[in-house]
Amino acid sequence: MLTGMAVDAVEHAPETTAAPLDVARSDASLRRFLHGLPGVDQVGAEARAAALGTRSIKTTAKATALDLAISMVDLTTLEGADTVGKVRALGAKAVHPDPSDPTCPRVAAVCVYPDMVATAKAAVGASGVKVASVATAFPSGRAALDVKLADTRDAVEAGADEIDMVIDRGAFLSGHYLAVYEEIVAVREACGPAHLKVILETGELATYDNVRRASWLAMLAGGHFIKTSTGKVQPAATLPVTMVMLEAVRDYREATGVQIGVKPAGGIRSAKDAVKHLVVVNEVAGPDWLDPDWFRFGASTLLNDLLMQRIKLTTGRYSGPDYVTVD
């Protein structure tokens, strides 16, 4: 059991790849470490998440939460039918989510496939909105390693600031933890200056114990962020899963001094859901994570509901889809 250490510096993982810990010698040693982490009781975890979901966030708190949530959105399009036109529209919306209200914050990033990165970069210009790209044979991850690394380098060369990779779930579920680990290390290296988010695909991992173990594996291997899902598999980001991942990053920082971010993605459709997630961040990991550098929402329809709630707060009237833009 790792004991707590004093928490001083709160920073991103260093730019150079960290040396792997001793636990990453073999499948067996990784297994002993990961399976030695405390278990998660499903009923208890879900009850705590549900209780946090009953927090009532009103008035000024709600305004803060909505603006914070908007600034944390990775506005996403990951469809086979994506075109230059679609990605340009997404980029424009990312920079000015509410054309009628310049006080509305911009989102954190747009998230696209590697071959759309260049278009996305052009669309967001110098606004400060980042460009995140999925990579590593997203969403399934079923391809040879060199293909996945080429996919990554492609996206980085096109200008991606962030890479969202998928772990090999088949390897994880069959206990080949070292393979999963080494793949993340290799992708991190291929990222160069770009930040790495590691998608666990929690819906396929099935148990909270697995989510905890995969989170630690991803953090040990050098991910900057751990991310719940590709959004292509149900269930995606649920409140208890996000909570377990927040517990993991909290414990990891205590143990190592290194802060890692969390991104729930998929299934967060309403402003209400987003605010619940922020409450969980606040009470489980702590306010240090209440920042787009440490917490993101992977979403598409969420943004419009956040905007409509924002409009209601400022005008006092319920809004409708005609008053927010289609992206």
Place this chain on the structure above:
Amino acid sequence: MTPSPTGTRADVRKTYKLYIGGAFPRSESGHTYEAVDAKGRFLANAALASRKDARDAVVAARGAFGGWSGRTAYNRGQVVYRVAEVLEDRRAQFVEAVQRSEGVSARQASATVDASVDRLVWYAGWADKVDQVVGGSNPVAGPYFNLTAPEPTGVVAVLAPQASSLLGLVSVVAPVIVTGNTAVVVSSFRRPLPAVTFGEVLATSDVPGGVVNLLTGDATSIGPWLAAHMDVNAIDLAGLAGDAVLSAQHEVAAADNLKRVVRAPAAEPDWAAEPPLTAMTAFLETKTVWHPRGI
């Protein structure tokens, strides 16, 4: 028909359909038959359910089983109680339906409807108590925790009584669903109309679609298909009361997947009497779990 300024008023007559998967379809066969009152006068055309309707109903019942059996017993009890509330609220409608279908007096029909509501309330109260009466821990001779608990068997086919078209119907359906099973029910052939209206009560009482499926028609022709169906876990032959030969044939067919069989009685019982526990336990499996005790 009531007199209107220009003459008598034509009433808008109900179409009596099947109740499958929470919806009210006609028979896929397109067939209907004449439902008549005790004096042989025409009441309505009732859907004549086919074997394919029965097949569809089993699919719906199977689809609904996971969710229904997964609910808390408290929740199932509340839903069945709600059915009673809605039935009570529609008393007058059902008194008339029973009078017309069974040819009994208003007073007798009224007593029947009262008994039907009370029967539902009685069963609603069993939902979270059966486990406590038929389950329990067993003091095995070893360092083991040992617990026996009942579980619903699955999809139950029910051939509803022929004579008692409401009270008998409620008495064979309630024990199936309160214990977490789902049901495919073939109504009384000659008295099908109360069953259809009862389906309307179910549809408006928070009973999820597919938990109860009601087929109006001939149990002697649909029954064998249900008895032989490999995805049906149990069959109640109440609707074949008095026909020992036919009941035995159904039992033989049921043996193909060893369905649990509730045999047809020699004669339709007095449905007013308090049912035995076996009305529910017939559709319950028994699971016993062991676990060592040690540090």
Place this chain on the structure above:
Amino acid sequence: MARTELEYAPAPESRSIVDIRASYGLFVGGEFVDGHGSSFKTVNPATEEVLAEVAEADERDVDLAVKAARRAYDRVWSRMPGAERAKYLFRIARIIAERSRELAVLESIDNGKPIREARDVDVPIVAAHFFYYAGWADKLKHSGYGETPLGVAAQVIPWNFPLMMLAWKVAPALACGNTVVLKPAETTPLTALLFAEICQQAELPPGVVNIVTGAGATGQALVGHPDVDKVAFTGSTEVGKAIARTVAGTDKRLTLELGGKAANIVFDDAPLDQAVEGVVNGIFFNQGHVCCAGSRLLVQESVAEEVLHRLKRRMATLRVGDPLDKNTDVGAINSPEQLARIRELSAAGEAEGAERWTAPCQLPDTGWWFAPTLFTDVTQAHRIAREEIFGPVLSVLTFRTPAEAVAKANNTPYGLSAGIWSDKGSRILQVASQLRAGVVWANTFNQFDPTSPFGGYKESGQGREGGRHGLEAYLR
């Protein structure tokens, strides 16, 4: 980078749904009647505001109530078929569900508990309890305890879960065919009086339920009344013993649900985050005013430091304040007397050498409050390990082996409940079988259900409430 703080703005539940009258009489024979005694005030513990004047039933009032209950028993309730009794109880259950928000707000105002708990825990359990026992009324032959009611039941309940304790007493008694005279606690009479209105709405036959408000003297008159067949009491062990002496030599049947000093045992292989939640819930739910509270944390020494670190971090996120704020986790202490007791025992803890830690929080200026507190380095010899504090104070002790945990957990005259946290099934089942406690929660805590029997060993009481076993107390 400047750090964003997410401050939760006030989120008050509206009081407008409740209509608190200026004064209340007693509920006898289906009507609200004036008492013959004096009256007392009930106060909102969060604001010290007087809520209402309530009649104090004297001996004459108690006698009239028992007579009303006896009349209703003889003439109506014992003759009524179980299926009909059931339907009255189902009606009451449904009306409680319909008026649940109103009941929750009233309970929070009168008791001091957070509205979130009253709304999400207390009132739903109340409705469920009536619904569950309604279904037994016509099935008593399957109970295993006979089918004959006892007659008139005298029921005295405490202030910590006013409406819930009322449900635990009234529902099984009525289901079995008894009639009742119930005395709510003097600091929390209002939801019992609203329940009386619900009995009227349900058209429960007059005299089946009677509510006599008052304090200790009223309670004594009630349990001592010669025409009472059954006494049911929930409250302190001290008063429970006095009642046991009172009914000695009579034919009165007795059940008692008394105090506790439960051990919450955390093993080295516990699911840690959930264990911490369970410890927090165990002692801070309902401000620790819980007979089955996990007031002793027994943590395996090898993980003690880790567990305490996480526990303190978690306690620091507890929100103490206005009970009607939907975000409040810990509400007010019910009375100045109870607050004094908590303070006295906490001072004793410090004096005896335990180390005190209190969660940082801002307490309001008016009202009665105590910040969540824990004591470490506690041993079995300390008063705070032996005496029931009945407040948000946790005593932390350590153990080395399972056997030692069991020995320490059992080393108390109490025996109401216990908690076990471990990922190993065999250990949970073995330890559970060795704990002398009526309720054992494994990898959870403070779970209540009408189907699940609740009650204590040893000086925590006798008899069970809930489940099929809960019928025994009301049948012969």
